[in-house]
Amino acid sequence: MVFTNDNRVMCIMPPLPDITSDTYQRRIWQRPDVGATATVRQDLDVRISSLLVLQPSLIVVEQGHKTVHWDGGHIRAGKGEAVWLSKGRYDVINEPAPGGAYEAFWLAWTPASLDRRRTTAAQNSRSTPQAIMLQPEMTDALQRAHLSIGDPKLPDAIALHRMEEVLYWLGHLGIRIDHSSDITLTDRVSTLIASDPGHPWTLQAVASRLIVSEATLRRTLSDKGTGFTELLIDARMSAALSLLQSTDYPVDRIALEVGYASPSRFSVRFRARFGFAPTAIRGHKRLRKFQEFRECP
Known part of the structure; x- marks a missing residue:
């Protein structure tokens, strides 16, 4: 990028480190057609309202507590427990441990991986969010699946097998996984944007990718009480979170990763969406600023 200072002297800044470089120790690991995983750390207790979950996910709490509210109920899980979330919108509170932080890791399955494995659950199986008390054997399976997604030495087939093992455990516990039900056009729009939140999406481009007319897309979103801009912002802010x-x-x-060249504008959008600043997630801690990459002399 090129910037001009007050004296109209131009300078070119070197690029920031690549997001897959060792500069960043924590990242979100993904394998196409298998799934994704990441660790979560949150230093302050904030309520995250109306968070959209697009893929069936399992969150393993390692420190602190997680509370999930939805229409019809709520659950709370602490260390040694996990939370199962099906597709939907939830209010979430990640409560740090006394004198510490909230820490967890999550697993998410792609539709392709779920299509390969249909869990066999009892007739009274449940698809609503569940708090799960983990057995040692299941904890081991979760750790293996978590580590396999980010291990480049493991082939996809092994990572897929380890993710499927977790699905068997969920089926054994009576949890029904049905990712294909009620996939609306609105969900498809959100999923597409979430796949590349930094892309300059337009309604026209999204309609073309989803093979629907612009009029149909506008009408469908309007019938759902929303609009393209609202979905775009929501998907980007959820990705940023x-x-x-x-x-x-x-x-x-x-900010750049979710389509905002201006960090200040991004912060305004984030606060408007969630009610707190981006830095609230990390408490009062500040990561190093990479001044060598961002400042002109």
């Missing part, structure tokens, strides 16, 4: 919780990227880098 995940990056704040699960990576070491500085806030200005996260």
Whole structure:
């Protein structure tokens, strides 16, 4: 990028480190057609309202407590427990441990991986969010799945097998996994944007990718009480929240990753969406600023 200072002298800044470099120790690991995983750390107790979960996910609490509210109920889980979330919107509170932080890791399955494995659950199986008391054997399976997604030495087939093992455990516990039900056009829009939140999405481009007319897309979103701009902002801010919780990227880098060249504008959008500043997720701690990459002489 090129910037001009007050004296109209131009300078070119070297690029920031690549997000897959060793500069960033924490990141979100993904394998196409298998799944994704990341660790989560949060230093302050904040309520995250109306968080959209697009993929079936399991969150393993390692420190602190997690509370999830939805229409019809709520659950709370602490260390040694996990939370199962199906697709939907939830209010979430991640409560740090006394004198510490909230820490967890999550696993998410792609539709392709779920299509390969249909869990066999009892007739009274449940698809609503569940708090799960973990047995040692299941904890081991969760750790293996978590580590396999980010281990480049392991082939995809092994990572897939370890993720499927967790699905068997969930089926054994009576949890029904049905990712294909009620996939709406609105969900498809959110999923597409979330796949690349930094892309300059337009309604026209999204309609083209989803093979629907612009008029149909506008009408469908209007019928759901929303609009394209609202979905775009929500998907980008949700992606930013995940990056704040699960990576070491500085806030200005996260702003770029979700489509905002201006960190201040990003912060305004984030606060408007969630009710707190991006830095609240990380408490009063500040990551190093990468001044060597960001400042002109």
